[in-house]
Amino acid sequence: MTELVEFTVLGLVLASVYAVAASGLVVTYTTSGIFNFAHGAIGMMSTFLFWQFTVGWDMHWALAMFIILVGIAPAFGWIVDRVIMRGLANTSEVTRIVVPIGLLFALLSLAPLIWRPTENRLVPPIFGRQLYDVLGINVTRHQLVVVAIAVVVALGLRFLLFKTRSGVAMRAVVDSRELTQLNGASPGRSSALSWALGSSLAALAGILIADQVGLEVLALTLLVINAYAAAVVGRLTSLPLTFLGAGILGLAQSYAVGFMPDTPAWLAERGIEASGALRTAIPVVMLFIVLLLVPHAPLRGGGIQRSREAAVRPDLRGSLIGFAVVIGVTVVLSGMLTEANLVAWGKGFAFALIMLSLVPLTGYGGQISLAQLSFAGIGAWAVATWGTNGSPLGLVAAIVAAAAVGAVIALPALRLRGIYLALATLAFAVFMERAVFTQQAVFGGSKPVSRPQFGPLELTSNRAFVIFMAVAFCAVGMGVVLLRRSRFGRRLQAMKDSPAACATLGMSLTTTKLMVFALSAAIAGLGGALLASLQRLASPANFDLLHALPILLLAVAGGVALVSGSLFGGFMLASFAIVPGWIPEGWEIAGFNARNSFSNLLLLLPAVLGVSLAHNPNGAAHEIGQQVRGVLARVRGATGEDEPDMVLPPRNVETLGVDRPLRDEDIAAVDTLLGLDEEVIGAAARSR
Amino acid sequence: MPLLEVADVSVRFGGHMAVEAATLSADAGSVTGLIGPNGAGKTTLFNVICGLVSPVHGRVRFDGDDITGTSTHQRARRGLARTFQRLELFGSLTVLENLQVAAEIPRRERRAPVATRVDAAVEQCGLGPFLHRRADVITTGQARLVELARALVTEPRMLLADEPASGLDSSETEHFGDLLARLAADGLGVLLVEHDVSLVMKVCSRISVLDYGKVIATGTPAEVRADQRVVQAYLGVPVEAPT
Ligand SMILES: Nc1ncnc2c1ncn2[C@@H]1O[C@H](COP(=O)(O)OP(=O)(O)OP(=O)(O)O)[C@@H](O)[C@H]1O
Ligand SMILES: [Mg+2]
Numbered sequence: 001m002t003e004l005v006e007f008t009v010l011g012l013v014l015a016s017v018y019a020v021a022a023s024g025l026v027v028t029y030t031t032s033g034i035f036n037f038a039h040g041a042i043g044m045m046s047t048f049l050f051w052q053f054t055v056g057w058d059m060h061w062a063l064a065m066f067i068i069l070v071g072i073a074p075a076f077g078w079i080v081d082r083v084i085m086r087g088l089a090n091t092s093e094v095t096r097i098v099v100p101i102g103l104l105f106a107l108l109s110l111a112p113l114i115w116r117p118t119e120n121r122l123v124p125p126i127f128g129r130q131l132y133d134v135l136g137i138n139v140t141r142h143q144l145v146v147v148a149i150a151v152v153v154a155l156g157l158r159f160l161l162f163k164t165r166s167g168v169a170m171r172a173v174v175d176s177r178e179l180t181q182l183n184g185a186s187p188g189r190s191s192a193l194s195w196a197l198g199s200s201l202a203a204l205a206g207i208l209i210a211d212q213v214g215l216e217v218l219a220l221t222l223l224v225i226n227a228y229a230a231a232v233v234g235r236l237t238s239l240p241l242t243f244l245g246a247g248i249l250g251l252a253q254s255y256a257v258g259f260m261p262d263t264p265a266w267l268a269e270r271g272i273e274a275s276g277a278l279r280t281a282i283p284v285v286m287l288f289i290v291l292l293l294v295p296h297a298p299l300r301g302g303g304i305q306r307s308r309e310a311a312v313r314p315d316l317r318g319s320l321i322g323f324a325v326v327i328g329v330t331v332v333l334s335g336m337l338t339e340a341n342l343v344a345w346g347k348g349f350a351f352a353l354i355m356l357s358l359v360p361l362t363g364y365g366g367q368i369s370l371a372q373l374s375f376a377g378i379g380a381w382a383v384a385t386w387g388t389n390g391s392p393l394g395l396v397a398a399i400v401a402a403a404a405v406g407a408v409i410a411l412p413a414l415r416l417r418g419i420y421l422a423l424a425t426l427a428f429a430v431f432m433e434r435a436v437f438t439q440q441a442v443f444g445g446s447k448p449v450s451r452p453q454f455g456p457l458e459l460t461s462n463r464a465f466v467i468f469m470a471v472a473f474c475a476v477g478m479g480v481v482l483l484r485r486s487r488f489g490r491r492l493q494a495m496k497d498s499p500a501a502c503a504t505l506g507m508s509l510t511t512t513k514l515m516v517f518a519l520s521a522a523i524a525g526l527g528g529a530l531l532a533s534l535q536r537l538a539s540p541a542n543f544d545l546l547h548a549l550p551i552l553l554l555a556v557a558g559g560v561a562l563v564s565g566s567l568f569g570g571f572m573l574a575s576f577a578i579v580p581g582w583i584p585e586g587w588e589i590a591g592f593n594a595r596n597s598f599s600n601l602l603l604l605l606p607a608v609l610g611v612s613l614a615h616n617p618n619g620a621a622h623e624i625g626q627q628v629r630g631v632l633a634r635v636r637g638a639t640g641e642d643e644p645d646m647v648l649p650p651r652n653v654e655t656l657g658v659d660r661p662l663r664d665e666d667i668a669a670v671d672t673l674l675g676l677d678e679e680v681i682g683a684a685a686r687s688r
Numbered sequence: 689m690p691l692l693e694v695a696d697v698s699v700r701f702g703g704h705m706a707v708e709a710a711t712l713s714a715d716a717g718s719v720t721g722l723i724g725p726n727g728a729g730k731t732t733l734f735n736v737i738c739g740l741v742s743p744v745h746g747r748v749r750f751d752g753d754d755i756t757g758t759s760t761h762q763r764a765r766r767g768l769a770r771t772f773q774r775l776e777l778f779g780s781l782t783v784l785e786n787l788q789v790a791a792e793i794p795r796r797e798r799r800a801p802v803a804t805r806v807d808a809a810v811e812q813c814g815l816g817p818f819l820h821r822r823a824d825v826i827t828t829g830q831a832r833l834v835e836l837a838r839a840l841v842t843e844p845r846m847l848l849a850d851e852p853a854s855g856l857d858s859s860e861t862e863h864f865g866d867l868l869a870r871l872a873a874d875g876l877g878v879l880l881v882e883h884d885v886s887l888v889m890k891v892c893s894r895i896s897v898l899d900y901g902k903v904i905a906t907g908t909p910a911e912v913r914a915d916q917r918v919v920q921a922y923l924g925v926p927v928e929a930p931t
Contacts, residue, residue, distance in 0.1 A: 490781060490789045493778065493785075494778040494789045497779050498776040500740060500772075500776055501777070501778065502789075503740070503759075503761045504761075504764055505769070505789075505793055505842055506764030506765045506795065507789075
């Protein structure tokens, strides 16, 4: 009995922290429409700052808390909204998901640069360890205060949102941006306010829990990510339900620690540690289940999407030339590179393949997935298991296994869209990382992999294998280019543009999504298998969340609708392993190891690219292509020639504040207003 | 028996009844009009018929079968097609590809080859001049024609057209009316929502009038025009609920 009370109290304390974190998430999402994936990372940074102030610089905790919660965190949130998130108007759902993920990754790479991870840091429980007797068990003062703070936050938010002018304006923005504008309030200001408030709440949650999880970048960040489940219980909009979700989650985790039976012997013998895995995976399992229970979002027509993203139809001849160049360069260069750089070159193709898996899925089909690297992990596992003695069956098994898991995971996720789909795939990825890949029975630490052998064709030398990888990438890449020009490719593009129209024309969205998820998982699985074969080792360390984030960031930053985009992203990621090697070992700059610091700095690049998507949503490959075309045109002396994928300025209904289809007069008015050249759009938009 | 029957359908959005106990029907081979002031619930009713919105009450029957619980794409496969008031073209595809996607969606019954159906629709709707343009850069009038053509390539038996003439100029509208009449003469059933009253009066054989979610009148164009409640609904004078 006392045990039950004990774990209930512990659960409630945890629940309180989740509630504070999740409510911040909900406030930001409802007001600004952007799900802040960086919420946990903001909490983590704030907690490190708190350590710096109190332990590092001996500041009183109350003053430190005041400075962070009222000054630094809200200022950071405000700036993030003004500088980054504001640029997300008229971009696709994918961009709106990727940019905050870029911010998350930026903070994750920045923190260890400032606070070296080798040092041991402790944050003492702020409110003291003094014990109180509650219902016959001992509770520390810190724990009591944490619960009290959650209650205060709940009441405070209620008061703010319903009783103050700013709060009412924030709620109004949720209902209608245009109406808010008409009433004289500024939706931009409300959105910035919500980011400030959200960041402050993230900081508070981090500081409150720091004494329990310790100061560790990933642990602190993931802890707040656990709060996603609570926020989804509130469907990202309802605060009372979010608090309920936090309660359930906190208690479930605490009871699991207290009362879940140990792994039964017959499983443990087979190298499966079920109960520990389940314990750590409870938040993501709950997130997944809750997502499946979210009611169907109706397909609603929203008019033609005039997003800023251009959809490029790859041109066949250009692609063929490109692939030939890739293979040619690889053949020549592979004879000159050192073995280490050769392996890095090969990794570029493996990463590029994994990113390529996002082209049909996200670039064409508009579906988002954060789980591609998990499919790659499955591929690596399959090739290690079935590819023994160089059997090419290993690669086949990797493709099939990844496709099968992709289809199975897509099945429940089919009804989800946008942010909910992103969260479901994230839950799956974290589940694989925490509960599956760590099992002794799966990778068992790491598994040796033998390279495939095709009859007399030996791929044992690094050079041969890297050339093989180049060919494999180009073959799959060509397939993806052809796919875009095929029936299925048109179908995917149509599904991305208007799911409602697809359904009313008789297309089964379920089948289409299932097929593209399986296809994309298969490509990622092949990428993972080749990566493992290249390294002759399959290890879960290659497939965790920290590696998954730059995959998505660079794929989208490279240009997620383009095969060349994935090549760009893949090689950029691989170069991070080479470039720091040019710095001599042992160099120190201001007491930091130069080489380590530089590789950390490089990791900021995907983040910066991800965040910059807010300003250039088409990705780098597209941009480079445009530049090259421009130069070519100038060389040929042609001026202003017909640009095949010219991006028209956004003519979104929302931006004009008219609630009807745009007429030609509207378009003309806007064109005049923007001072757009008759030549440029006149012909396109007003041919009558 | 009418091809499409909507029986006693009600739709609720939060506390607001967008459609209330609406009953109407549409026959094959003729154009049926559905008119009413802004916000009357016409588009919502279309969404119910094609399965994008679930009614809280009532049934939808197509060709005698109850299709109320079936999914949107299954209804389409039975021969129900629609166009959208707020255009739903596939903006990143060309006009031609828009039609191809629609024509390629598999059906159980045998149909003419994709190219044949696409060519026919291009011809009928006059899409030739802008066939290879991207669908998000054409004018609203052109886009309306593309939506119509895209629905036609699926070879529907019943077409729901939601304000297909808004954005067209008067000669285009006239042209459009003739096209609808011709399609109906070939056996297609059309349910037409339109604010251009003269077009409605010209092509419709029967008209239902919706106001505040309720069907307040049904009849021939002449009957509807003479109906006092209809006139009041359009003039904005509050009406007593019909007994
Ligand atoms: N998804 C929705 N959520 C809430 N209310 C809605 C929704 N869709 C429509 N409504 C409301 O239902 C009512 C009927 O709308 P509907 O679009 O069906 O009218 P309509 O007759 O098509 O009008 P119009 O002639 O302007 O197109 C309106 O009051 C509208 O605001
Ligand atoms: Mg309407």
